[in-house]
Amino acid sequence: MIPLHGRSNRVEISDNLRASVFRLDQHPSITEAFNLFSRKLNGAQRIISLLRDPVDSVVLEGNDYVVLPPEMNYLKNGDIISLSANGKSINALWRGNGTTNTLLLTERCDNYCLMCSQPPRDRQDDWLLEQAFEVISLMPKDAHEIGISGGEPTLYGERFVDLVRHVREELSGTALHILSNGRRFSDPNFASKYAEATSALTMVGIPVYGAEASLHDHVVQSNGAFEETIDGILNLGELGQAIEIRVVLHAYTAPNIIAIAEFIARNLPFVDQVALMGLEMMGLARRNSSQLWIEPHEYSESLAEATEILHAHRIHTMIYNHQLCLLHKDIWDFAVKSISDWKNEYDPACHNCDVLERCGGFFHSAKYGSSDLITPLTSEGIAKRIFPMSEDFTAGGSTWRRRRIPVTGVNVLAEVETNPPLDFPNQAV
Numbered sequence: 001m002i003p004l005h006g007r008s009n010r011v012e013i014s015d016n017l018r019a020s021v022f023r024l025d026q027h028p029s030i031t032e033a034f035n036l037f038s039r040k041l042n043g044a045q046r047i048i049s050l051l052r053d054p055v056d057s058v059v060l061e062g063n064d065y066v067v068l069p070p071e072m073n074y075l076k077n078g079d080i081i082s083l084s085a086n087g088k089s090i091n092a093l094w095r096g097n098g099t100t101n102t103l104l105l106t107e108r109c110d111n112y113c114l115m116c117s118q119p120p121r122d123r124q125d126d127w128l129l130e131q132a133f134e135v136i137s138l139m140p141k142d143a144h145e146i147g148i149s150g151g152e153p154t155l156y157g158e159r160f161v162d163l164v165r166h167v168r169e170e171l172s173g174t175a176l177h178i179l180s181n182g183r184r185f186s187d188p189n190f191a192s193k194y195a196e197a198t199s200a201l202t203m204v205g206i207p208v209y210g211a212e213a214s215l216h217d218h219v220v221q222s223n224g225a226f227e228e229t230i231d232g233i234l235n236l237g238e239l240g241q242a243i244e245i246r247v248v249l250h251a252y253t254a255p256n257i258i259a260i261a262e263f264i265a266r267n268l269p270f271v272d273q274v275a276l277m278g279l280e281m282m283g284l285a286r287r288n289s290s291q292l293w294i295e296p297h298e299y300s301e302s303l304a305e306a307t308e309i310l311h312a313h314r315i316h317t318m319i320y321n322h323q324l325c326l327l328h329k330d331i332w333d334f335a336v337k338s339i340s341d342w343k344n345e346y347d348p349a350c351h352n353c354d355v356l357e358r359c360g361g362f363f364h365s366a367k368y369g370s371s372d373l374i375t376p377l378t379s380e381g382i383a384k385r386i387f388p389m390s391e392d393f394t395a396g397g398s399t400w401r402r403r404r405i406p407v408t409g410v411n412v413l414a415e416v417e418t419n420p421p422l423d424f425p426n427q428a429v
Contacts, residue, residue, distance in 0.1 A: 010067035016085040021134035026077040102147030109152040112221040115285035145175040154184035165197035175201040182206035185232030195239040203242035211263035250292040254299035261306035265313040278321030296326040352376040
């Protein structure tokens with residue numbers, strides 16, 4: 001796991017910083033030092049040095065400086081960070097060599113999804129939006145992609161639209177991927193303003209957790225969410241916007257995945273892609289794991305059928321966050337390496353697997369719960385197209401210690417609306 005946050009124990013700053021977002025510019029003569037570049041404030045620009053140990057005394061003399069904590073020595077020229085006013089707290093906001101860079105805009109949300117990995121918090125955090133504007137202004141013009149997430153970014157209303165427009169104006173060749181629950185787009189006026197601000201490289205990912213309202217609304221813990229979400233998707237589709245549908249698979253949604261796929265194929269065939277996603281065992285997913293966890297092999301047949309349904313309707317379909325040894329080989333081509341590099345790991349046993357390079361691996365949070373059926377595949381096992389539960393499956397044993405998840409009985413095919421909504425406090429996990 002790559003730490004995105006750190007704390008410096010060696011700081012020398014003459015007075016508190018007014019700017020908080022900086023781009024690293026390589027020091028012209030010292031390889032272990034960077035100058036920090038920010039947007040000009042009141043016509044002036046302050047030079048601060050960011051240093052790796054061992055520190056060069058010449059750089060320190062007479063200069064403001066911050067020494068990187070060892071765990072953040074991976075930072076490179078062009079990366080973007082934030083510093084606290086005293087320079088001690090450091091956050092990596094954009095990494096040039098990162099496979100995924102996503103800007104958190106807010107922790108507020110109008111859903112409260114049972115499996116949310118970033119539990120909502122009702123607090124004033126508009127500074128995150130302003131920070132995002134700064135990061136986008138400092139990013140290189142040839143950046144490949146940037147993500148926007150929350151919370152629910154569209155709660156900012158027109159300021160969210162302003163940010164989307166800012167990306168288009170500052171980074172015309174950069175793809176923008178937005179994660180939203182889609183509800184705000186049910187307002188045709190808002191959807192139109194969003195469409196006017198986007199470029200052809202903008203896509204919004206919106207979750208659909210059921211083929212009918214009761215299941216979706218239960219999963220997101222908000223009555224009426226399904227209707228608003230579907231209306232939002234329809235509005236965006238009418239406006240020609242790029243749309244991704246996301247379906248997180250757990251004990252409520254996985255047994256219904258075929259019905260969900262058929263619903264999408266019949267009612268939302270215009271969407272650009274569908275992502276069928278495994279659980280990230282963080283936040284509320286970890287807290288509610290006894291309700292949510294289901295072994296992937298239990299829904300493997302349904303996942304394969306749902307994938308084929310979507311593919312047959314010419315909808316680009318991807319499988320996220322699933323290990324190849326838990327999938328039918330027939331749908332391996334739909335599995336992508338989707339986990340952000342900073343939290344992507346592999347079971348030690350996976351290093352004996354012949355398809356390691358193709359497999360997306362695990363979230364770092366898999367230590368809190370993942371399948372007990374992870375098995376490194378050999379060439380013989382792959383050639384036979386053997387599914388992991390087969391008696392003659394050719395595999396080694398896993399050495400990664402996982403916590404088994406006690407699964408409570410949940411009849412997900414029954415009338416979901418009879419399940420009482422869960423009452424959780426608004427706090428991070």
